Amino acid sequence: MSERMALNILDNPRHLAxxxxxxxRQDPARIEVLKALHDKTGKAHVVGITGPPGSGKSTLTDKIIGELRNRGRRVAVVAIDPSSPFTGGAILGDRIxxxxxxxxxxxFIRSLASRGHLGGLSRAAAETVRALDAAAYDTVIIETVGVGQSEIDIVRCADTVVLVAVPGLGDDIQAIKAGVMEIxxxxxxxxxxxxxxxxxxxxTRAMMETAIMNGANTRFSGLYKAVYEHTVQQARLRGENVQEDPHGGALRIPPVLLTIAEQGEGVSVLVDEILAHHAMLSDTExxxxxxHENTMWELRNAVADNLLGWLDNANAHSQLANAAEAVLHKDTDYYQALAQVQEGIIAAGLRLVSD
Ligand SMILES: Nc1nc2c(ncn2[C@@H]2O[C@H](COP(=O)(O)OP(=O)(O)OP(=O)(O)O)[C@@H](O)[C@H]2O)c(=O)[nH]1
Ligand SMILES: [Mg+2]
Structure with missing residues (x-):
């Protein structure tokens, strides 16, 4: 059944939906289908778009879809609504x-609503991206609102992250905050x-320049160094003279673009940059x-999620209750109790994760 569903997905959007x-719903039956699709993944260019509420992400995404379609690409969009347990509101707006x-x-456009904690949502987002990737969409866009850590976790499954800012908002609610800037x-x-x-x-430019001068370890500076080395190597192979950059590309900052999404202004340049970033990633390692980094992160979170889920179940509950009682009755001290509970949890957790 799941094999067949996996095959059908490739040419039937209804199965994909x-x-x-x-x-x-994090239905356990999804796992067999996703497993059967695994070999088909890894081809799509995954683009994350995040920024403050109402900054125009959906309007921008709509225009990006148009531009990518003109360039012959199949495009899928996942719009995430982390705030609302109900479908409607922002999602309805996005779809319209x-x-x-x-x-x-x-x-293919689809929204995902939160059915619980944000950790579950970023797992669902990553799985949805893999399903769309397997269904042979060339570009998969993931739109999520917000500029905090949880939104970053969601766009972590992206190859290219576009941060949207708008005039008239304070720095603390802009996507250009230092922590967010790094991705x-x-x-x-x-x-x-x-x-x-x-x-x-x-x-935004000044902030990035300062960060780089201070030796901040951003994802982009590493990439730009690699791109510079690649360019120099290619030029040498062609026997051309290379103008050496004393900093080896390390001081270059990402593009900061102006757009008027409503009118589609600047969107073509934005799409050029999105594709150029993908080309840079592909040309280098x-x-x-x-x-690799993103998958490690996803695995780590899945393990943590599974353990937390186990902790909430009855078995762990009784272990914790017994340990608390032992501490209160002075049968053991707090630290010994903690060590014992942890040992039990790790043993049970290992079984759980390997199941
Ligand atoms: N003036 C102006 N308004 C814009 C522009 N782009 C989008 N808007 C408007 O801003 C409002 C919010 O746009 P959305 O595209 O829904 O923004 P969003 O970031 O997806 O919003 P959420 O998903 O709710 O966070 C809408 O009324 C848009 O028409 C723009 O370039 N200029
Ligand atoms: Mg939106």
Missing amino acids: RLITMIE RMMRHATDEGV GDIFCVNKADRDGAERVVRE WLLKHR
């Missing part, structure tokens, strides 16, 4: 904004028709390096 519903693509068979590959200041957009561009 069904699988994503299974993923959204992208509705004009609904009849295009080269486009941004392209910066987009949307609503450039409003006052202050140029200033946000200048500030960085695509695999990113994916």
Whole structure:
């Protein structure tokens, strides 16, 4: 059944939609289907788009879809709504904004709502991306709202991360905060028709330049070094003279672009940059390096999630209750109790994870 579903997914969007519903519910039956699809994954370019609420991510995504379709690519979008346990609200808005693509068979748009904690959502997001990848979409876009750690966790399954900012918001709710900046590959200041957009561009650039001068370890500086080395090597192979950069590309910063999503202005340049970033990743060893890092992160979170799930079940509950009682009755001290519970948890957890 799951083998057949896996095969059907490749040419039937209805089966794909069904699988994503299974993923959204974290239905255990999804696992067999995803396993059967595993060999087909790894080809899509995964693009994460994140930024503050209402910054224009969906409008931008809608225009990006159009641009990528003009360039002959099949595009899938996963819109994440981490805030609401109900479908509706923002998701409805997202779908309406992208509705004009609904009849295009080269486009697949789907939203994912939170059915519990955010950890579960980032797992569901990563699994959905793999399903879409296996279904041979060339670009998979994942849109998520917010600029905090949990949103970053969600876009961690992306190869290229676009951070959206807008004029008129304080720094603390912009995507350009230092912590978030480190994972941004392209910066987009949307609503450039409003006052202050140029200033946000200048500030974003200044912030990155300062970070790099201070030796910040960002994802982009590593990539740019690799790109520089690759370019120099290629030029040498062609026997050309190379103008050496004393910093080896390490001081280069990501593009900071202005867009007016509503009018589609700047979107073509944004798409050029998105594709250029993918080309840089593919030309160097960085695509695999990113994916290795992302997969490690996903595995780590899945293990932590499984252990937490186990901790909440009755078996762990009684172990914790017994340990607490022993501590209160002075049968043992707190640290010995902790060590014992941990040993029990690790043993049971190992069984659980290997099941
Ligand atoms: N002035 C102006 N408004 C824009 C621009 N882009 C989008 N908007 C408007 O901003 C509002 C929010 O746009 P969305 O695309 O829904 O923003 P979002 O970031 O997806 O919003 P959430 O998913 O709810 O966080 C809508 O009313 C858009 O029409 C722009 O470039 N300029
Ligand atoms: Mg949106």
